[in-house]
Amino acid sequence: MVDAGDDLIVIPPRPSALQKLLRMLALLAGIVWALPLTLVGLLLALPVVACRGEVRLVRSGRVPALLFSGRAADYMLERHPFGAMCAMAIGHVVIAERSSLTRRILTHELAHVRQAACWGILFPFVYLGASAWAMLRGQDAYWNNVFEIAARKAERHA
Numbered sequence: 001m002v003d004a005g006d007d008l009i010v011i012p013p014r015p016s017a018l019q020k021l022l023r024m025l026a027l028l029a030g031i032v033w034a035l036p037l038t039l040v041g042l043l044l045a046l047p048v049v050a051c052r053g054e055v056r057l058v059r060s061g062r063v064p065a066l067l068f069s070g071r072a073a074d075y076m077l078e079r080h081p082f083g084a085m086c087a088m089a090i091g092h093v094v095i096a097e098r099s100s101l102t103r104r105i106l107t108h109e110l111a112h113v114r115q116a117a118c119w120g121i122l123f124p125f126v127y128l129g130a131s132a133w134a135m136l137r138g139q140d141a142y143w144n145n146v147f148e149i150a151a152r153k154a155e156r157h158a
């Protein structure tokens with residue numbers, strides 16, 4: 001429901017069965033399209049589960065992700081080859097540090113999950129391409145990467 005001012009209240013139309021079906025198919029297509037990345041993410045998350053870590057289902061809108069956290073996740077993220085980080089998303093998998101996971105960080109990572117659902121197996125390549133593009137313009141490969149900019153923008157709505 002949207003308050004359009006004064007006494008006028010606009011009620012958005014309910015989605016039709018066809019719209020619901022198309023949304024469900026788009027969601028499934030995103031999951032399948034990102035599946036190779038998700039499988040890599042699940043492989044990386046295996047030690048988290050093996051060390052009695054926690055697994056939770058989280059969502060960004062309709063897009064689901066598995067959130068892994070625990071001792072092994074903390075260890076992995078603190079020693080990440082690209083530098084210590086609070087969390088990372090690989091396909092529909094998010095691996096997060098226990099002590100620093102906030103709603104804002106989760107929102108950021110779920111933005112990357114949505115990006116992976118959109119770009120699928122191409123995502124790592126377009127992400128690196130965006131970093132290369134930023135560097136070619138004399139900017140920072142991480143901070144000026146368009147995917148990171150979009151994820152930081154999503155954080156503001158956390």
Ligand SMILES: [Zn+2]
Pocket residue numbers: 108112147148151
């Ligand atoms: Zn990010």
